Amino acid sequence: MKDGLAALAEKARVTVRPNDLASRDPHFIKRAMPLLGMFYDHYFRAETELEAPFTDGPALVVGNHNAMTGTPDMFCHMLAFWRLYSPDRISYGLMHDVPFRFPGAGAWLNAAGAIAASPENAARALDRGAAVLVFPGGDIDACKPFSRRYEIEFGKRRGFVRTALRHQVPIVPVVSVGAHHSLYIWTDGRRIAEALRLPLLARSNVAPIGVALPWGLIAGIPLPHLPPPVKIHTRILAPIHTDLPPSAADDPEAVEDLFERVRSAMQRTMNELKQQGRHGWFPAS
Template sequence: MRDGVRALAEKARVKVRPNDLEARDPRFIERVMPLLGTLYDHYFRAETELEAPFVDGPALVVGNHNAMTGTPDMFCHMLAFWRLHSPARLAYGLMHDVPFGFPGAGAWLNGAGALAASPENAARALDRGAAVLVFPGGDIDACKPFSRRYEIEFGKRRGFVRAALRHGVPLVPVVSVGAHHSLYIWTDGRRIAEALKLPQLARSNVAPLGLALPWGIIAGIPLPHLPPPVKIHTRILAPIRPNLPPSAADDPEAVEEVFEHVRSAMQAAMNDLKQQGRHGWFPAS
């Protein structure tokens, strides 16, 4: 634990390199895993289950956003992955560029394998044989109203499908529930965001209104919010292997067919996790 804290302090002084695959630091990951494991096991009581053995070689891992800026989607998924394969297996997570600017935290995330979300970074990581974690829904999925917390919301984003087809890699869906109980979002504020031109000014399609710790009432995306200890339940689904040539990435109908396959598999898993109820404030035993 103490060594993990020292590792965080040391890494916080390192320059952030959001587009550099070499910024990933397996030794740093090893040192902080016990500390992250305490949060994973005891604070969030995270539970991760596998439908099938995780694939060998490069893969595009597709996750839903389990609430907003303070929730540990990426760290929970990556910690489960590191425990399964060790930090030695090459893996990256694509992330919005804003968190890279957080003092200290940007370098921590970078050292753990976070890269700026872009098609170029995804391609370079896949070419290296890495597992690459993406959250196609971005802010529109993260900032869903509480009433829609069990919906998979990817909007019109299909880039992850095209990347998988071009590189001939399997898609591994990951569905997570529970963290949307850590705050209350009344509306995602898309019309407000459009009126304020946030998509152009801040790469944000939303301006959510709701309640979150420690801010109380929120108007806009809190950076970050403080999540209470709600239980998180995650399921890693069986890999989806489209039997299509790389040229299918330029065929809108083929892309849409694969997209719907992934989305519907994730929604079915989400519905099942909802029914089981092993998440949130008062999880079923």
């Protein structure tokens, strides 16, 4: 534990390089894992199931966003992956540019494998043979109203499908539930965001209104959002392969068909996890 804290203190002084794949530091990850594991095992009581053996070689790992800024769904998925395969297996997570600007935290995330979310970075990581984690829904998925917390919401975003096709890699869906119980979002405030020109000014499509710790009432994305200890339940699905050629990335019908195949598989799993109820404030045993 002490060594993990020391690793965080040392890495906090390092310059953040969001587009540099070499920023990933397996030694740092190994030192930080016991500390991260404490939150994973005892605070969030995270439970991760593997539906089928994870694919060898490069893969695009597609997850739903399990609540907002303070819920570390990326770190939960990555920690489960590191425990299975060790930090020595190359893996990255595509992340919005805002967290990189947080003092200390930006450098920690960067060293853990977080890189700026862009098609170019995804392509370079896949070309290295990495498993690349992406959350296509972004803010519209993370900031869903509480009444829609069990919906997979990717909007019109299809870039991940085109990337998988162009690089001929399987898509590995990951579905997580529980963290949306850590706050209450009444509305995602998309119309408010549009009126305030937030998509242009802050790369944000939402301006959620609700209640979250430590602020109480929120109007906009809370930085930070401090989640209470709700249980998180995650399932890693079997890889989805396709025999389509790279040129299919330019075929809107082929892209939509594969997108729907992925989204439907994730929604079915979401429905199953909801029914099982092993998540949230009072998880079923």
